[in-house]
Amino acid sequence: MKPIILINFKTYESGAGHKALEIAKIADRIAKEKNVNIILAVQAADIRMIADVVSIPVYAQHVDPIEPGSHTGWTLAEDIKEAGAEGTLINHSEHRLEIFQIEKAIDIVKEEGMKTVACTPDAEVAEAISVFEPDIIAVEPPELIAGNVSVSQARPELITQAIEMVRKANKNIPVLVGAGVKTKEDVSKALELGASGVLLASGVMKSDDPEKEILELIEGLDV
Amino acid sequence: MKPIILINFKTYESGAGHKALEIAKIADRIAKEKNVNIILAVQAADIRMIADVVSIPVYAQHVDPIEPGSHTGWTLAEDIKEAGAEGTLINHSEHRLEIFQIEKAIDIVKEEGMKTVACTPDAEVAEAISVFEPDIIAVEPPELIAGNVSVSQARPELITQAIEMVRKANKNIPVLVGAGVKTKEDVSKALELGASGVLLASGVMKSDDPEKEILELIEGLDV
């Protein structure tokens, strides 16, 4: 598998509506030109618009552990799938689920044929969550999210541990690392430590020049 | 104001993706032909697709009390607005908010120039919520939602009380009634009791013939 750069648009101003579409197009173009693997996690209301235009994978940022039915205002897996989502984040630190809901959400999303990126704050939760066999596990220490120090610089041991613990429980789940990722060194260090890629948000979305920032990150892929 | 028929698509199978679009088109056509006021509350990922096609108002089913920022997977007012939502339900019985969040969500949605339909289970909460001055208040006793008896038949006094209590607190907020609404009698009874319209979901969305059901409801408008 080629290393992944997963860009979480969150609900940043730059990550909503036509502004989101602009950044999505830039990422799409770079991914093709450089032949790299970029995934975009966008707001539910923007999935269809963005997925219609880009050819790289568009993911949702969240899905609720629900089947079709009476669930006003919640996010249904089969609806975001039809809108064009190829996968979804689950249990992001800004949108945590109960443990049983994580199991259920992963099951439902998989049945729809979509990919699941289960987020976790530390190595132990990564091991626990690996029992539910998400397609990818993303480790993001909450205290570093949106900060200026990247997890690969500040807590490299966390990445190594998380990968080891996931391996111990279940060999085949790739691990992304996130929190504070901004430079090519952050990316190359993460890969060097055994990660399959990075998950980032503010590094790109709050950048004055998202294109330049994405190009910078991609340089880190040449390990 | 013309009486309102607000159809909540929920996350019913019939209310997702292209099936949702079909029902939306039917409602749109009937609204024009019969010159009636129909509002559709659809899933976030379907707002843009449906709002692009119909000319009746499309609402969201929920909005989170957040400003742009780090809120992965939550629903941002300005994003659904750009997608085409003209308003949103708030505090539906299947998606309740804390009291302070209701105040904040209503403020944020209004700043975006969208309409707010605040839902409430009873007359007292209707009065309390009217303090926050939503554009519309919808009273739905949870025990009757998705049931076979409509609130206008089963608990007409609740509608009268709710309207009185809202009037007491703030004269100008229209009250919709919901829960179990299915027949023209349900609609006409609601209007007769002083309501400004009805809010319904399963009556249309789980009907074998949504078109016929919408036409039936509309007959109740001729009071």
Add this chain to the structure above:
Amino acid sequence: MKPIILINFKTYESGAGHKALEIAKIADRIAKEKNVNIILAVQAADIRMIADVVSIPVYAQHVDPIEPGSHTGWTLAEDIKEAGAEGTLINHSEHRLEIFQIEKAIDIVKEEGMKTVACTPDAEVAEAISVFEPDIIAVEPPELIAGNVSVSQARPELITQAIEMVRKANKNIPVLVGAGVKTKEDVSKALELGASGVLLASGVMKSDDPEKEILELIEGLDV
């Protein structure tokens, strides 16, 4: 009604177990000596121990909107009542409830013959919550809680507004003010602005000398 000083023990180290009991005894002694009205809001597991020893009112810090039944680990009004609680805080900013749950919790607690102190962050929520007729409303702007500036100094207009809005909706509900209360001036200013007392926590619980602090606050009662 004599002005109220309501001390919230929270889950401070000084507010748990035998340390809580010590502060409770001090408050009890001072209340008797000075003939003032002090209420203590303590942790559920400490209610019985403290209520058995002091004669001033002991309140719970929270109650859940539940009837007897299958609710493992939640707080039942009739259980804390039997333990000795004469009242309870509801909807504290650190323990918010949905609007419908506030209505239900207040009803349940009143049926048990206990007093309810409904907490609110601002004047509008105070007005909304007054619809449910709690015995007391406590206004605490969250941004000032546990801070060094008191609400009576920093935002006196909030107190005046809150009292006005409660009066507008329902004449007879006393209003306490909280957040940052520490000095006799904070107390006297609050009373001067029309409040029926103060609600505080860190001012006493994190003080090196809680007795001295309580005596200081009481001086503020002599308006």
Add this chain to the structure above:
Amino acid sequence: MKPIILINFKTYESGAGHKALEIAKIADRIAKEKNVNIILAVQAADIRMIADVVSIPVYAQHVDPIEPGSHTGWTLAEDIKEAGAEGTLINHSEHRLEIFQIEKAIDIVKEEGMKTVACTPDAEVAEAISVFEPDIIAVEPPELIAGNVSVSQARPELITQAIEMVRKANKNIPVLVGAGVKTKEDVSKALELGASGVLLASGVMKSDDPEKEILELIEGLDV
């Protein structure tokens, strides 16, 4: 370890205050007379009163993942410990936690030297939760809780699977089974399947004769 019978008092009317104390005394007497291992999980406000009187272990029904501080109305591990709790349920199906909170709550409770009984609805969550090394894991399929069919009769394979999955992840965690346990056959079947005991609530707490019911359950221990 002797097989465990853990009785969850929930917030049943019979499980609050002096009624709770009566059942606790009965359980305590039987435990001594029959030399069996009975644990009582009681409401926070009753822990101290019951722990002062019985010599069998008294547990809390829940603890929040908090350290001492500003957490009004939440349950602090060190406070219930001082009140006499020797352990606590965590993540009961009626009181679920986010996965990260489960990790944190278990860590905090263990630091206090108390026992943790982590509850789980199924075998997969049991395996996941075993990563956090609670002292005991209790498997309770929610659909059978408070029902008339016991898990050992209705879904024996769930028990076997859960035990296997916990063993796979971590050899030394005893597994209790719950949901619908009422008869000696339920108990003996559970032990036969490899469980270390049972967790039950309504079987005893809603019985007309709790003493007779506890004696019945104990007969099941003689495998």
